[in-house]
Amino acid sequence: MSDQENTHALDGPINLTFYRYLLPSIVGLLAMTSASLVDGIFIGNFIGVPALAAVNLIIPILSLLFGVGLMLSIGGSVRAGKFLGEKNPAAASAIFSKxxxxxxxxxxxxxxxxxxxxxxxxxxxxxxxxLMRLMSEYYRVVMPFFFAQLGTIVLYFFIRLDGYPSLTAAALVVGSVINIALDYLFIAHFQWGISGAAWATGLSQMFPLLVLLGYFFTKQRKLRFSIKQSNWYEVIQAAYNGISEFINEISGGIIAFLFNLMLIHRAGVDGVAAMTVMNYLMMMGFMVFFAIGDTSQVMMSQNFGARNGKRMNAFFYVAAANVLAISAICISLLLFFNEPLILIFLSDQNSDLALGLANEFIHYVWPLFLFAGFNMLISGYLTSVHLAFQSGVVALSRSLLLPATLLVTLYFLIDDYRFIYALALGEALTFALALFYLMRHRPSKVLQQTAPKLSDGMV
Known part of the structure; x- marks a missing residue:
């Protein structure tokens, strides 16, 4: 039986449908994240702290470029989800193709x-x-493979939307396994250094795309690709609805850029390497938050199109409960298993300063997990009901405006590394704003505003 028959966003059981989409998403995204983590482990243990810092310095460039592709992909898939909810697969196929x-x-x-x-x-x-020499070795190899990475991200969101979450998860798992194997082969065995890490990352990005191309041979699919299209302005309209994800992605790059400048000034390469380790540790939790938000977005966008407010509420509550559980797990791991986690990336042969800084940074960062998942969930909900401006405000507040302002302010007010508290403080302030938008634009009100004459008896 196909995924479509098993997981129907419009009429399937709430919990069963949610988890049948969520679990493959978590598996796939954690597989993709684990590939990045393994990259960090091999680079930190076999190449060294400078290489770890060099890779981190490239993040702002890749985040900016990836953000545009993510905005187009998520914005387009949300629009297609609404069309599918309205039983209009032709319109959904058109936005998919464009x-x-x-x-x-x-x-x-x-x-x-x-x-x-x-x-x-x-x-x-x-x-x-x-550092420029190390960065160049990595960057020149990775960049050409960016084509495959962006193609994969488009197919990932649209194929999941069409009811094939297992296929998207399998694609990411395949890419992750190949990346890990190539990391060992190129870095540990052949000792190719940072260029080996780049080749492992780049080549492994080709395989998820190849797996996802199998979707086009599935007869039951609703989305059809056609190169002959009109009304290309629709792509811009759809992209606007994905602006919050674009903001999140490029803001991460900007914040990383600010952090790198501050840490280079105060702690040199060791500080940048320590923050790189922190990024790896936070990545797992954030990817699970993203999977929860993305799954709820798939569910709610289709039910928004079908005008089913009760199901929108139900899916949101299930997603919120999962965010709460993951937040508790992440905080516990960071507080009680911090040193073993750090030593995965930095062996005893690395700089003692980098080890000490990474341990110190954890105590400044963990509070952000109290709020980040809920902020991402609410921002995703606002996107799913086509409130792009409000979603963008939440995303911009949590990922750029508040953390950047607080970072700069605390950096000049505090002589040590406690300016890193800016990240958690920014998430906390954003949470208050996100709750305001959620109460003002809950499903019952949104559906009344879009069609005042209809009443669906929502809570």
Whole structure:
């Protein structure tokens, strides 16, 4: 039996449907995240702290470029979800086709420009000559594979929307397993250094795309691809609805850029490496939050199109309960198992300063898990009901405006590393704003505003 028959967002059992979408998503995203974590483990243990810092310095570039593709993909899939809820697969197929074409054209352009202006970008990121050499070894190999990565992200969101979460999870798992195997082969066995890490990452990005292409041979699929399209302005309209995800992605790069400058000034390469370890540790929890928010977004966008407010409420409550549980798990791990987690990435042969800083940073970062998952969930909900402005405000507040303002302020007020508290404080302030928007735009009110004459008896 196909995933479509098993998991129906519009009429399936709430808990069963939610978890049948969520669990494959978590498996796939954690597989993808574990590949990044294994990259960090091999780089930190076999290449060294400078290489770990070099990879982290490249993050702002990749975040900015990836953010546009993510915005187009999520915005397009949310729009397609509404069309599917309205029983209009032709319109959903049109936005799917236009999104995929637009993202692939975008990927071609940014790869070329990114390689042409490589040196200028590295100087902007504050790298010295030694770090620029390491960054270049990694960057020149990874960038051409960006085409496959963006193609994968489009197919991931649309294929999940069409009811094939197991296929998307399998694709990410395949990519992760291959990445881990290539990391061992290229870094530990052949000792190719940071270029080996780049080749492992780049080559492994090809395989999820190949797996997802199998979707086009599925007869039961609702989404059909056609290169002949009109009304290309619809892509821009859809992209606007994915603006919160774009903001989240590029803001992460900007915040990483600020952090790197501050840490290079106060602790040098060891500080950047320590923050890289923190990023790896936070990545697992954030990916699970993303999976929960993305799953609820798939459920609610279709029920928004079908005008089923009760199911929208039910899916939101299930998602919120899962966010609460994951938050508790992440906080417990960071507080009680911090040293073993750090030593996964930094062996005893690495700098003692990097080890000590990573341990200190954990105590400044863990409170953000009290609020981050709920902020991501609410932002995703607002996107699913086409409140792009409100979703964008929440995303911009939590990922850029508040943390950047607080980082700069605390950096000049405090002489040590406690300015890192800015991350948790920014999430807490954003949570108050997100709750305000949620109460003001809960499903019953949103559906009344979009069709005042209809009443669905929602709570």
């Amino acid at each position: 999104t995929l074409i637009a993202v692939l054209i975008y990927a071609t352009v940014v790869i070329a420009l990114g390689l042409i202006f490589e040196r200028q970008l590295f100087r902007l990121l504050g790298a010295d000559a030694d």
